[in-house]
Amino acid sequence: MPERSEFELLGRMTIGQYLPTGSWLHRLDPRFKLLMGLLLIIATVATADLLGLALLFCAVLVGLVVARISLRFALAGLLPMLPFLALLALLQVFAIPQYGADATVLWRWTILRVTDRSLLAAALLLARFGIMVLGLSLFSFCTSTTELTHGIEHLLLPLQGLGFPAHELSLVLTIALRFLPILAEETERLMKAQASRGADFGRGRGGLLQRTRRLLPLLVPLFLASLQHADELVEAMEARCYLGGKGRTHLLRFRAHPSDYLGLVVSLALAVLAIGLSMARAQAWLWHWVGAH
Amino acid sequence: MSASTNLLIEVRGLQHTYLPGTPLETQSLFGVDLEVHAGESVGIIGPTGSGKSTLLQHLNGLLRPQQGGVWVEGVSLADPQANLRSVRQKVGLVFQNPEDQLFERYAGDDVAFGPRNLGLPPAQVRELVRQAMQVVALPFEFKDRLTLELSQGQRRRLALAGVLALAPRVLVLDEPTAGLDPQGRQELLHALCAWRSHYGRAIVLASHNMEDVAELADRVFVLVAGRIVLSGPPRQVFAQPELLGSDGLGLPAPTQALQELRRLGYPVSSEVLTVAEAAAQIEALFHA
Amino acid sequence: MNTSTRKIVISGVMGAISIILGATHWGFIPWFTGVALTLMHVPVIIGAVLEGPVVGLVIGLIFGAFSLLQAAIAPTGPTDVWFTNPLVSIVPRLFIGPMAWLVYRTLKQTGEKLALIIAAVASGLLNVILVLVVMRMSFLVPQILNRPLVQVLIYTVAVVSALLEAWMVYQVLKSDKEPVALAIAAAAGSVTNTMLVLGVLGLYGFLPWAVSGTIAVTNGLPEAAVAAIITVAVVVAWMRIETGRKGSTV
Numbered sequence: 001m002p003e004r005s006e007f008e009l010l011g012r013m014t015i016g017q018y019l020p021t022g023s024w025l026h027r028l029d030p031r032f033k034l035l036m037g038l039l040l041i042i043a044t045v046a047t048a049d050l051l052g053l054a055l056l057f058c059a060v061l062v063g064l065v066v067a068r069i070s071l072r073f074a075l076a077g078l079l080p081m082l083p084f085l086a087l088l089a090l091l092q093v094f095a096i097p098q099y100g101a102d103a104t105v106l107w108r109w110t111i112l113r114v115t116d117r118s119l120l121a122a123a124l125l126l127a128r129f130g131i132m133v134l135g136l137s138l139f140s141f142c143t144s145t146t147e148l149t150h151g152i153e154h155l156l157l158p159l160q161g162l163g164f165p166a167h168e169l170s171l172v173l174t175i176a177l178r179f180l181p182i183l184a185e186e187t188e189r190l191m192k193a194q195a196s197r198g199a200d201f202g203r204g205r206g207g208l209l210q211r212t213r214r215l216l217p218l219l220v221p222l223f224l225a226s227l228q229h230a231d232e233l234v235e236a237m238e239a240r241c242y243l244g245g246k247g248r249t250h251l252l253r254f255r256a257h258p259s260d261y262l263g264l265v266v267s268l269a270l271a272v273l274a275i276g277l278s279m280a281r282a283q284a285w286l287w288h289w290v291g292a293h
Numbered sequence: 294m295s296a297s298t299n300l301l302i303e304v305r306g307l308q309h310t311y312l313p314g315t316p317l318e319t320q321s322l323f324g325v326d327l328e329v330h331a332g333e334s335v336g337i338i339g340p341t342g343s344g345k346s347t348l349l350q351h352l353n354g355l356l357r358p359q360q361g362g363v364w365v366e367g368v369s370l371a372d373p374q375a376n377l378r379s380v381r382q383k384v385g386l387v388f389q390n391p392e393d394q395l396f397e398r399y400a401g402d403d404v405a406f407g408p409r410n411l412g413l414p415p416a417q418v419r420e421l422v423r424q425a426m427q428v429v430a431l432p433f434e435f436k437d438r439l440t441l442e443l444s445q446g447q448r449r450r451l452a453l454a455g456v457l458a459l460a461p462r463v464l465v466l467d468e469p470t471a472g473l474d475p476q477g478r479q480e481l482l483h484a485l486c487a488w489r490s491h492y493g494r495a496i497v498l499a500s501h502n503m504e505d506v507a508e509l510a511d512r513v514f515v516l517v518a519g520r521i522v523l524s525g526p527p528r529q530v531f532a533q534p535e536l537l538g539s540d541g542l543g544l545p546a547p548t549q550a551l552q553e554l555r556r557l558g559y560p561v562s563s564e565v566l567t568v569a570e571a572a573a574q575i576e577a578l579f580h581a
Numbered sequence: 582m583n584t585s586t587r588k589i590v591i592s593g594v595m596g597a598i599s600i601i602l603g604a605t606h607w608g609f610i611p612w613f614t615g616v617a618l619t620l621m622h623v624p625v626i627i628g629a630v631l632e633g634p635v636v637g638l639v640i641g642l643i644f645g646a647f648s649l650l651q652a653a654i655a656p657t658g659p660t661d662v663w664f665t666n667p668l669v670s671i672v673p674r675l676f677i678g679p680m681a682w683l684v685y686r687t688l689k690q691t692g693e694k695l696a697l698i699i700a701a702v703a704s705g706l707l708n709v710i711l712v713l714v715v716m717r718m719s720f721l722v723p724q725i726l727n728r729p730l731v732q733v734l735i736y737t738v739a740v741v742s743a744l745l746e747a748w749m750v751y752q753v754l755k756s757d758k759e760p761v762a763l764a765i766a767a768a769a770g771s772v773t774n775t776m777l778v779l780g781v782l783g784l785y786g787f788l789p790w791a792v793s794g795t796i797a798v799t800n801g802l803p804e805a806a807v808a809a810i811i812t813v814a815v816v817v818a819w820m821r822i823e824t825g826r827k828g829s830t831v
Contacts (some may be wrong), residue, residue: 168585176596176597184605213810222395223598233588396818
């Protein structure tokens, strides 16, 4: 029977991976991709209507297809979260008090009550999380980290004039993102090396003090190595005459193309449609309520 | 399968795949066979990405065999009940750049980490640390020095001592001399030879530094793209340059030099492994 | 060495560690309360102690932003819903670094009189808080705690322990030991994290105050201790400090 050892980390996450398929979505200007992502998030949060959310969900699925990402793979990323989503939904249904005296009670058991409102709230919650997860996955599949940091920096550039250190902050972000895979690999190597010397990282045995001390063989070298890397990076930057952000120009200049605007307009339209739908339904319900009285 | 104490590690038909079931799935080992006997030094050479590190991590149970088997002194590592702690005491694995794993403020404490994890009494721990530091030629007084104040070469030897303090039967090393200056390299190889000279021990050395392998190994396995393509005594393996050259591997410099001389028509034997042997061959030319 | 380049790089690197700790299980110590002790604020503290309050602020920002993203993208429990609100996830974390740095710098630079004052005030405050918490929890066992004798007992214990703590803190401050300063600064940073996050959750009404109070004690205090241990181990090794025992224990 194949034995899966406890040391293979980091292979399971679908979020945060860049899958270069060279699709139309991949080739869009990263600033626009960021804006589109932002619109998606705003629309998801602002839409209080299942139909609107269904629309956004379909939009994300279409996006995945356009980006040539296997739908099965993307949806499989939702699997590990299903138990928690279920728990969340149950919490929503039972634990959050229902609002409005006219909410119809569908089921009753001692103090627990299920109303159509709470079911709706749970459904909204599930739908929103589903869209967020898939949407943000889509974003990370289509955007490499360099694109991401360049995009953020260029979007924030206009603020630089107002004294906001956009350049410095996006450099911090670049460095952090650049070090993530390095540190992840180093963590894994440290874990294996210390385990080879009989280290047991204290999962669940002993008092707090003991357990913390057992984590030190992993955490201390990680920090020390990072500080060492930091020193080396500073030297390297200064050796290349890095003098700070004043007057720095960029190699990569972004120029917006018609397809970028197309993407932005489509996203904007979808967002407006979704929010509008939810507001319209709310309106219709409101009129109905007014009419009934 | 064999319970003989002479056969320390046995690997049969080992296969391994990273991230199975994901779009990034890659197979790294395609049925590897290997044996390590007491008293011998086994060299595993192969280009980067050949699966050397993956193979090494199977030898002490960090990776469990997905297909095929690994046995350490007769104990199968595919068995979920296998006592990994005992395996990791018998098979000491030294990672590349082992000085990165030092975490204790004082050097002696870091060497003592391994034996202490085995739950040994302080007196025994002290003795193991003393012996280990002696093998790597670090004075025992260094135990009270700040770890970060030692030089890189000293820290690497300290990390090696940390594994030697477990008193393993097999020492498995991944690129032990990577990043060391010539003197550091010599000191490390010397320490390894000194350790190996004790009865019943074995060394497994994975490297793409041919000179290291030429100097230490009794038997060489050539690993390319997850498969063993060549194995045998080093002189035999290095005598097949065509095979090696096409796999992106080089030869030890002395061997290469003499093969060049042969090609130029000089009557020398190219079955040399070390600089000393090469020098002897060249010197013989002058006496002819 | 240009200090601002250094600050940028340290912010980035420590931020990366915070993310790694949050994204893998290494940043969590399982705890009997069901809520795990977290370690993601430790890089913030270490960065602040080594490089200053601004760096601490930035690393805190990265920590907060990542916890928001994580709550939104890969929730691991129902409580993650709260953390999708930046006021809960980002704003409190901005204060961890500056607070740790402030405490650290103050402890390293205090004169004797100032030390005594700080000691007295700190322990007095601590005791007031403890007493209030106990009083608040009196709804649990009203019969016992409302008896005047018990109340007198509680106040006596509070005063005595306040004096004891003042003396201990004073001793500690006087001795000017680097690891102690680091430990207290780390604890302060960790407590800031705990208090501010729980505070915002309480103000929003997500958590009743009694629950927050309990969590602050059952989780916040151990978390502070853990942060202190790790911070001291790392900084003492990095700065090659030799206080404490000189030499290995082998």
